Amino acid sequence: MMNLEGYAYSTNAAFTDYSFESIGPKGTIKKIARFSQIPDWHNVFNFGFGDLNETTGEISDSVISNNNDGDKVLVTAANIIYEFTGMFQNAQVFIQGTTPARTRKYQMGINKHWLEIEPVFEIFGIKEQKWEPFRQGVNYEAFLGRRKTSFVF
C-alpha cells in the first residue's frame, strides 16, 4: 500500500496470522500479527502484534526492540492490514497499543502516512470516550479502521 519499504511477510491459509522478521543491530526478531474476530461483534477484528520468543513461545508487545527499524516495522504492519482488509473487505480493524506510548506510536505512524492512508481507509479514533474521525495531531486511546467502500484500487 504505502510507497515505502516494508519487510516481506508470510501468512497462513486463513489470512488471519502473519509473520515477518525484523532485522537490525539487535539481531533478527520474529514478529507475529494476528487478526482476531472479536466475539459478539460482527466483522470486527482486533489487530494484535508482538515479538515472538521462539524459545519460550511467548509473544510480547511491551518489549522495546531497539532494532532501529521501527518505521519499517510499522509500514509492514500497515501492509498487512491492507492485505487483510483487501481479503475481507467488510472487516473493521480495532487497534490499541499496550500502553499509551505504544498507541501514540501507532498514531504517529498514521499521521506520517496519512496522505496514503486517507484515500483507502476510514480511520476513527477514540477520545474522551467518544469515537471521532481521525484528525492529525490529536491523541487517541484506540483506533478503528475500515476500507472506504467507494475506493477502487
Added chain:
Amino acid sequence: MAAKNKKGKKSISSDEQSQTKISNDVGNYETHPFFIKKVNQAKEFLQKFGLPQEQAVKKS
C-alpha cells in the same frame, strides 16, 4: 523486483505485497494467551464505547 538489504534479506515494496507468501510455518495463534488477552481487552473496550457510526452490528 524485490530489493535485498545488506544481510540479503528480501524486502518488498507495496506493489509487491499482493504476492504474499502463504506458509504453513506461520501457524495459527488463535488460542495463544497473548492474543486471547488482546481480544478480551478489545471486547471490553467495545462493550464500553461501541463502534463509530454503528455500522457494525452487535449480535444479540
